[in-house]
Amino acid sequence: QKYNVTSSGATILAIISLEAFAGMWINAFMVCVLCIGWVKKKTLNSNERILLLLGCSRFWSLCFSWIYSFLSNIYPNFLLVHSILQLLEGAYSFCNCSNLSFSACLCVFYCIKIANFRNSFFIYLKVKIDRIVPWLLLGSTIFSLIIGILVYNTIDTALCKNFNFTCQERLCKASIRIEEHFYPLFFLTGFLYTTSFMAVIFSSVFLLFSLWRHKCNMQTNSMKDLSIDAHIKAMKSILSFFIMYSINFLSLMLTLIYAMDFQNKAIFFVYLIQHAYPGLHSLILIFTNPKLEKALLRIPSCVKCKVCMR
Numbered sequence: 277q278k279y280n281v282t283s284s285g286a287t288i289l290a291i292i293s294l295e296a297f298a299g300m301w302i303n304a305f306m307v308c309v310l311c312i313g314w315v316k317k318k319t320l321n322s323n324e325r326i327l328l329l330l331g332c333s334r335f336w337s338l339c340f341s342w343i344y345s346f347l348s349n350i351y352p353n354f355l356l357v358h359s360i361l362q363l364l365e366g367a368y369s370f371c372n373c374s375n376l377s378f379s380a381c382l383c384v385f386y387c388i389k390i391a392n393f394r395n396s397f398f399i400y401l402k403v404k405i406d407r408i409v410p411w412l413l414l415g416s417t418i419f420s421l422i423i424g425i426l427v428y429n430t431i432d433t434a435l436c437k438n439f440n441f442t443c444q445e446r447l448c449k450a451s452i453r454i455e456e457h458f459y460p461l462f463f464l465t466g467f468l469y470t471t472s473f474m475a476v477i478f479s480s481v482f483l484l485f486s487l488w489r490h491k492c493n494m495q496t497n498s499m500k501d502l503s504i505d506a507h508i509k510a511m512k513s514i515l516s517f518f519i520m521y522s523i524n525f526l527s528l529m530l531t532l533i534y535a536m537d538f539q540n541k542a543i544f545f546v547y548l549i550q551h552a553y554p555g556l557h558s559l560i561l562i563f564t565n566p567k568l569e570k571a572l573l574r575i576p577s578c579v580k581c582k583v584c585m586r
Contacts, residue, residue: 288544289349292551296342299555300335306558307331309571322409326385327561327568329413330378334554337371340364341551362432370424373468375554376528377416380472380479382561383517385409387479391486423464430461466529473525480518516560524553 310328314320320328344364347354355361388398388405401408527549562568 285349288547289345291548292345293342295548295551295555296338296345299338299551299558300342302555302558302562303331303335303338305572306562306568307335309568313567322385322406323382323389325409325413326378326382327565329417330375330382330561331558333371333374333378334558337368337375338551338554340368340371344368345547359432362428365431366424366428369427369465370420373420373423373465374417376468376472377420378413379521379557380475381409381412381416383476383479383521384412387483391483392490393482393486419468423461423468426461426464469525469528473521476518476521480515484515517557520553520557520560523549524557527553 307328310320310324310331313324314328344355347360347364355364385405388401391398393399527546530546531543531550562572
């Protein structure tokens with residue numbers, strides 16, 4: 277049964293749809309370019325592997341999130357069908373946790389690859405990083421899958437055992453028991469959010485310190501080459517990553533805080549941030565990758581040629 281959508285609800289859904297489809301297109305483009313290169317070269321380097329999985333996880337994360345937003349605003353009764361809500365939330369949790377884990381892996385990878393430290397352990401990581409990356413990605417996927425399964429089981433248990441729509445008093449008690457069901461899950465999810473954010477913070481600080489020291493050494497030795505421009509560009513990119521990660525981390529923590537308060541207006545602004553982040557961050561990744569940037573800038577000329585041919 278279709279639900280009478282309010283003007284505010286329609287506006288929020290329209291904005292979320294615009295952000296979601298734009299982000300899905302950006303990540304789909306990134307995945308397609310990487311897959312085409314994979315077919316041509318028959319191999320992928322570590323950076324491309326992370327970007328490929330990151331793009332896939334963000335595409336499906338936005339897809340499942342948009343489906344949930346659409347159904348909750350237009351056809352809310354459809355979510356009451358058994359397993360629909362559980363499947364959507366479980367799949368979204370898996371993709372979202374994968375997105376966070378892969379993002380942290382990418383930042384750590386950049387730090388180890390670009391930063392220069394004389395520590396023996398850091399040198400060992402720099403030598404072995406290409407062998408470590410597949411295991412990091414596999415571990416991140418397994419951990420995210422576990423969280424997705426836990427989300428499905430927790431929601432299924434809470435809905436099947438605790439909801440009673442016949443009595444207001446029992447409904448209140450049911451909501452309290454549902455929150456008790458979600459406490460361990462909130463703790464585990466918050467631990468993942470915090471761990472990923474801390475990995476980004478330390479990687480960004482180490483990389484910025486290394487790049488700043490390299491820049492100072494080059495200026496002290498009066499050395500002028502093209503690498504200093506590349507290092508400055510990398511510093512700006514990492515700084516923008518850190519700012520975006522900070523905003524996204526804050527929105528994720530607010531999601532956990534207001535998870536049971538669906539009427540709170542703050543949650544809608546959090547949703548807007550969460551739907552904008554995957555597309556914006558992936559767009560920055562595209563413009564910092566020469567191969568992806570070249571393919572993106574080639575699109576307008578191809579479209580113009582096809583229009584002229586008609």
